[in-house]
Amino acid sequence: MRRTCYPIGMALADSYFARKFGVTEQNLETYLGEALSQGGDYADLYFEFVATSAVTLDEGIVKSASQGVTMGVGIRVISGERTGYAYSDDLAPERIKQAARTAACIASAPAKVLKHDLMEGEKRNLYPVLTPPTELSLRTKVDLVKRANAAARAYDPRIFQCTATYADQVKQILVATSDGVVNHDTQPMARLNVSVLARQGADLPQSGYSGGGGRVSFDFFLNEKTPEYFAKEAGRQAIVMLDSVEAPAGEMTVVLGPGWPGVLLHEAVGHGLEADFNRKGVSAFTGRIGQKVASELCTVIDDGTMESRRGSLNLDDEGAPTQRNVLIENGILRGYLQDKLTTRLTGAGNTGSGRREGYQYIPMPRMTNTFMLAGESEPEEVIRSVPKGIYCVNFGGGQVDITNGNFVFSASESYLIEDGKIGRPVRGATLIGNGPEALKYISMVGNDLKLDEGVGICGKEGQSVPVGVGIPTVKIDRMTVGGTA
Amino acid sequence: MKPLELTQDIVKMALEQGATDAECTIAEGEEFSVSVRLGDIEKLQEATSRSAGLRVLVGQRSGSAYTSDLTAEGIRRMVQSAVDNAEVTGEDPFAGLPERADLGQHTGDLQLFDESIGSLATPAKIEQARRAEAAFLAFDPRIDKSEGGSFDSGISGRYFANSRGFAGSYRSSQCSLTAVPVASLDGAMERDYWYSSARSPLQLDTPENIGIIAAKRTLRRLGARKVPTQKAAIVFEPRMARMLLSHIGEAVDGDAIYRDSSFLAGKLGERVASENVTIIDDGTMPGKWGTLPFDAEGVPTRRTVIVEKGVLKSYLLNTYTARKLGLQSTGNAGRGLSGAPYVQNGNFYLEPGSLTAEEVIRRAGTGLYITEVLGNGVNIVNGDYSCGAQGLWIENGELAYPVSEVTIASTLMEMLNSIEAIGSDLEFQSTMAAPTLLVKEMMISGT
Numbered sequence: 050m051r052r053t054c055y056p057i058g059m060a061l062a063d064s065y066f067a068r069k070f071g072v073t074e075q076n077l078e079t080y081l082g083e084a085l086s087q088g089g090d091y092a093d094l095y096f097e098f099v100a101t102s103a104v105t106l107d108e109g110i111v112k113s114a115s116q117g118v119t120m121g122v123g124i125r126v127i128s129g130e131r132t133g134y135a136y137s138d139d140l141a142p143e144r145i146k147q148a149a150r151t152a153a154c155i156a157s158a159p160a161k162v163l164k165h166d167l168m169e170g171e172k173r174n175l176y177p178v179l180t181p182p183t184e185l186s187l188r189t190k191v192d193l194v195k196r197a198n199a200a201a202r203a204y205d206p207r208i209f210q211c212t213a214t215y216a217d218q219v220k221q222i223l224v225a226t227s228d229g230v231v232n233h234d235t236q237p238m239a240r241l242n243v244s245v246l247a248r249q250g251a252d253l254p255q256s257g258y259s260g261g262g263g264r265v266s267f268d269f270f271l272n273e274k275t276p277e278y279f280a281k282e283a284g285r286q287a288i289v290m291l292d293s294v295e296a297p298a299g300e301m302t303v304v305l306g307p308g309w310p311g312v313l314l315h316e317a318v319g320h321g322l323e324a325d326f327n328r329k330g331v332s333a334f335t336g337r338i339g340q341k342v343a344s345e346l347c348t349v350i351d352d353g354t355m356e357s358r359r360g361s362l363n364l365d366d367e368g369a370p371t372q373r374n375v376l377i378e379n380g381i382l383r384g385y386l387q388d389k390l391t392t393r394l395t396g397a398g399n400t401g402s403g404r405r406e407g408y409q410y411i412p413m414p415r416m417t418n419t420f421m422l423a424g425e426s427e428p429e430e431v432i433r434s435v436p437k438g439i440y441c442v443n444f445g446g447g448q449v450d451i452t453n454g455n456f457v458f459s460a461s462e463s464y465l466i467e468d469g470k471i472g473r474p475v476r477g478a479t480l481i482g483n484g485p486e487a488l489k490y491i492s493m494v495g496n497d498l499k500l501d502e503g504v505g506i507c508g509k510e511g512q513s514v515p516v517g518v519g520i521p522t523v524k525i526d527r528m529t530v531g532g533t534a
Numbered sequence: 535m536k537p538l539e540l541t542q543d544i545v546k547m548a549l550e551q552g553a554t555d556a557e558c559t560i561a562e563g564e565e566f567s568v569s570v571r572l573g574d575i576e577k578l579q580e581a582t583s584r585s586a587g588l589r590v591l592v593g594q595r596s597g598s599a600y601t602s603d604l605t606a607e608g609i610r611r612m613v614q615s616a617v618d619n620a621e622v623t624g625e626d627p628f629a630g631l632p633e634r635a636d637l638g639q640h641t642g643d644l645q646l647f648d649e650s651i652g653s654l655a656t657p658a659k660i661e662q663a664r665r666a667e668a669a670f671l672a673f674d675p676r677i678d679k680s681e682g683g684s685f686d687s688g689i690s691g692r693y694f695a696n697s698r699g700f701a702g703s704y705r706s707s708q709c710s711l712t713a714v715p716v717a718s719l720d721g722a723m724e725r726d727y728w729y730s731s732a733r734s735p736l737q738l739d740t741p742e743n744i745g746i747i748a749a750k751r752t753l754r755r756l757g758a759r760k761v762p763t764q765k766a767a768i769v770f771e772p773r774m775a776r777m778l779l780s781h782i783g784e785a786v787d788g789d790a791i792y793r794d795s796s797f798l799a800g801k802l803g804e805r806v807a808s809e810n811v812t813i814i815d816d817g818t819m820p821g822k823w824g825t826l827p828f829d830a831e832g833v834p835t836r837r838t839v840i841v842e843k844g845v846l847k848s849y850l851l852n853t854y855t856a857r858k859l860g861l862q863s864t865g866n867a868g869r870g871l872s873g874a875p876y877v878q879n880g881n882f883y884l885e886p887g888s889l890t891a892e893e894v895i896r897r898a899g900t901g902l903y904i905t906e907v908l909g910n911g912v913n914i915v916n917g918d919y920s921c922g923a924q925g926l927w928i929e930n931g932e933l934a935y936p937v938s939e940v941t942i943a944s945t946l947m948e949m950l951n952s953i954e955a956i957g958s959d960l961e962f963q964s965t966m967a968a969p970t971l972l973v974k975e976m977m978i979s980g981t
Contacts, residue, residue: 115597210793479921
């Protein structure tokens with residue numbers, strides 16, 4: 050990707066931190082100078098200001114409304130393979146300099162001088178939000194959760210509990226690096242969740258959950274995905290599960306529905322392709338670039354540039370532009386997800402995958418929006434081809450052991466398939482497989498690629514970041530299903 | 535201004551702005567962490583932080599706000615937005631602070647803070663991490679990679695005041711030393727870990743012990759295979775038994791109980807587990823990780839019997855959930871800086887039995903000894919349990935060979951009711967603790 054650079058001056062002045070805290074180019078150079086005072090090879094500054102709001106409705110009452118502000122700056126110094134890190138939640142120059150000196154101590158060499166003039170990085174806007182959600186009144190947001198509650202309870206009389214939460218945030222960031230990049234971004238995020246419980250007679254209750262959002266305007270919830278849409282979906286899941294039977298146990302054919310079941314890709318291959326693990330040689334995918342790790346029907350992409358998506362970023366948390374990265378092409382492993390450190394140490398190109406939860410954390414390679422390209426099969430044809438198996442359409446979450454490659458993901462809504470027809474719903478069950486092997490059993494890929502609704506949160510080494518996933522209908526000939534029957 | 539006085543000031547400001555009740559928390563912390571990989575420092579991080587949270591009531595409506603901007607302006611904004619937020623919430627007859635009579639704190643030394651937390655200088659901490667790693671790297675040639683050794687330490691302070699006259703604070707210290715080896719056999723890799731945690735570096739296990747235990751745990755996973763799908767006995771090692779217990783903790787959480795979203799809701803006084811099962815929550819045990827002088831609402835912590843000889847005796851409750859259920863708070867309020875208090879366990883543990891771990895395994899005869907569960911396929915609402923698992927196959931009452939890529943499934947109710955043997959090996963490494971447990975039968979899904 051070609052990068053165009055502009056002199057910094059005016060653009061920095063546009064940033065939130067220049068306007069609100071008077072941060073100047075000279076300040077940034079001073080802090081970076083302190084950070085390199087012990088001879089580090091590289092340093093960067095990450096300024097962050099986050100304003101959040103959330104309202105929760107439970108038992109028909111809006112029980113809580115909350116707003117908050119966090120801010121701080123994280124300073125990183127790299128010296129060879131070493132990383133020093135310090136942060137301050139006070140933006141006074143003296144405190145920032147002190148943190149810079151703390152991080153600087155990771156190195157022990159003559160002080161380095163900043164060689165590069167700071168240049169403004171490429172500008173783009175993947176999430177044009179006209180009115181930041183933090184500027185809307187809480188009452189407007191309260192209406193959303195009230196509508197969701199009314200719609201969920203109206204869906205079916207067997208629904209006896211509903212909790213609806215709306216949460217949003219606007220994150221302002223400013224990144225300055227010793228290799229000469231200054232960039233800033235405004236990152237909105239909004240999400241509406243609905244969870245319900247339904248009961249039939251004296252049976253134990255069943256739950257249903259739905260939610261979505263992204264880096265979207267508030268209008269999204271009024272025009273595109275309304276509270277009623279999410280409420281009905283949560284209600285539908287809970288009611289379906291009232292008739293569920295025990296899930297089967299053992300190896301069998303598994304068909305995944307489109308959308309959120311893409312969490313398979315996130316767990317089975319995504320984490321194992323993060324370059325920090327591969328640099329250390331501890332991923333089940335280490336040394337496999339160019340090898341076949343999936344059936345030739347599989348092409349898997351991680352794309353941080355999709356408009357308004359939850360996992361998208363104009364620039365990553367190290368100031369590099371995000372990209373569309375091909376991870377697996379027709380079954381062949383093509384590359385890892387790289388950040389600045391792995392790029393420095395391995396010589397690979399930066400894929401714009403450096404992310405962090407906030408200013409208190411060191412960035413590392415992470416996924417953005419991870420999905421499989423559509424194939425050619427009609428979804429109905431995929432189901433019809435299965436004499437006996439299970440069809441999974443909704444999942445809770447998943448987990449992976451990147452070293453041995455074993456991954457799990459937990460199905461919350463699935464159905465038996467018998468003689469090519471969808472049968473009864475089954476209780477929740479965990480599916481388990483091995484990363485470099487599981488995708489080799491994919492024998493059909495649908496033409497119906499769908500991305501998730503915008504609910505993904507990915508945790509790694511104690512840091513959570515928003516992500517997206519997507520997948521078309523796929524048929525996996527063999528996978529272990531952890532039921533009880 | 536001192537933090538405790540600041541919380542009291544913020545409460546006053548909230549009352550002046552129209553709140554009828556208020557409670558304010560300030561959390562501060564100092565943290566240090568270093569990781570060493572292949573003998574050299576990989577990451578070193580040091581920082582201090584401080585932020586405040588405020589919850590107000592205006593009549594029966596509540597609102598909250600938090601900030602890390604503790605300037606006068608930042609605090610003024612927090613107070614204003616908490617009061618504003620209360621205007622958009624609904625009247626909740628059960629909302630409110632604890633009654634004055636319920637407020638209080640333990641004044642004796644609960645040993646949460648050890649002065650010797652600062653006894654190790656940075657180079658000594660780095661050396662501890664280096665030794666833990668060196669111990670596993672030297673242990674066996676099959677350990678040929680490393681995810682490092684690390685030393686973490688921190689001091690945190692908590693300050694809390696409310697408009698009903700409560701003010702209290704405490705400091706706590708913690709440190710831990712961790713080792714993460716990677717071993718290979720025929721091109722397949724396995725990773726495991728071990729750690730020790732304490733209030734002071736002087737109480738930590740030696741780096742060599744930690745490294746060697748981590749090494750043994752990792753090596754015994756090599757060459758794992760899948761087993762056929764079958765029903766069999768399951769033994770949970772203490773670390774995994776603790777995870778199982780954490781699901782029980784969620785199921786007795788007052789929030790889940792009053793919403794009827796727990797399989798244990800409405801079962802007070804009923805038999806919910808085998809007769810050998812007794813579960814306690816005790817927030818007053820000196821030095822332990824779940825110990826506090828008062829909970830997040832200013833109610834003193836206490837010892838509560840949750841399950842006694844298989845019978846459900848109590849839920850875990852804060853003020854709100856207790857009022858909803860017509861019960862008394864068990865001093866189990868927890869909170870982040872924002873929002874309403876939630877329920878948080880103290881030291882939540884399953885009482886040990888008299889058998890050694892080996893005897894529990896022997897009693898299983900044939901089955902699976904679980905050393906790791908993967909995923910969160912546990913549904914508290916209906917008790918369904920289905921998780922990925924890794925461990926060792928038990929044959930003739932002995933550990934025989936490693937197993938991976940299988941799932942174990944049942945329901946929490948059935949599991950609780952079929953605990954056939956309980957080990958004596960109870961250790962408090964976190965706020966939850968359980969000894970080795972034998973569950974009579976679960977479905978193992980494999981080949």
